[in-house]
Amino acid sequence: MPEVDTRPLETARRLAEDGDLDGAAVILAELAADPEGPDRAQAAVGLAVVLEERGDAPDARAAARAALATGHPEFAGQAACLLARSFERDDLPDQARAAWQAALGTGNAACAPLAHMGLARLAVGPVEAEEALRAALATGEPEISSLAAQRLAEILLEEGEAAEAAGVLVEALSVPDVVETARLRVLLGIAHLELACAELTGAVEEGGDAETGALAIELLARTLPLRGRDEDAERVWRYGLDSADEELAEEVRLRRNRDA
Structure with missing residues (x-):
């Protein structure tokens, strides 16, 4: 027959899992109140969780604060996170920020x-x-x-x-x-599309030979709609089509109409 774990913490855990939150809270409160108890920090965190589930936010926060005050390398951080979430749920941003900062201060990497x-x-x-x-x-x-x-x-x-x-x-x-x-x-x-648009815009502005300029205009005009910028794309096409450089304008016209 397997050995049954009768430690108070384990008993409280089983009670909580079985829905007996009151019974679990009694055990955890007793452990958390013992200043010399080896399980004080863990019990205080467990008590905070149980009380939160029971709908007792003020007492749950008090238990979490007690766990945080122990400075335990693991459970103090957990307590600070519990506090922060509780404050966020109740729309108390200043208190929540302070609790998250406290969580970082505990050094608990998790x-x-x-x-x-x-x-x-x-x-x-x-x-x-x-x-x-x-x-x-x-x-x-x-x-x-x-x-x-x-x-x-x-x-x-x-x-x-x-x-x-x-x-x-x-x-x-x-x-x-x-x-x-x-x-x-x-x-x-x-992000790469945005970078491409920026580079192509620079190429259009710098000019160059008609073939390169027309290619830059086409690529930019066909890329901008992918970012929801249809009006900007049309302006780019018009820029090329209305160019004083007749060779450039013709190149752009051919490129725009080739899929028509």
Whole structure:
């Protein structure tokens, strides 16, 4: 007959899994109240979880604060994350930010990705958001790194920083076992399209021989619609068709009409 684990923590866990939250809370509260108990930090975290499930947010936060105060290398970080999520759910951003910062301060590496993403969600302004997202990406956690890179790349693309966005996405794709690689590659393709548009615009503005100029105009005019910029594409075509350089205008006309 297998030996049954009768440790109080294990008993509390089984009670919680069986739906007896009150019974679990009694055991965990007793363990958490023992200043010399070896399981004090873990019990306080467990108590915070049980009380949260029971709908007692104030007492759950009190238990989480008690666990955080122990400075335990593992459970203090978990407690800070519990606090931060609780504050976010209740739309208390200042308290949530402080709790996420506390999670980072515990040195618990497992909490760092979540904390950086939490700070990114609660950031005041784009600079703060970008810093938090870069820190989240740097953790190398497969899911968080992917999410952080996607959000950061979208911000950078909106700011016209396509090259930087591409760098962020390449970094994310190099993370072992990173998730949502297809989405990352789509965003990388978009960044490359933006870079292509910028280079082609430069080629059009610099001029050159008629054949090269017409090719640049065609490529730019056919690429812009892929980014939802149909009106800009039409202006590029008109630029070539209305050129004072008759040879260029004719080359552009031939290129535009060849698919007609």
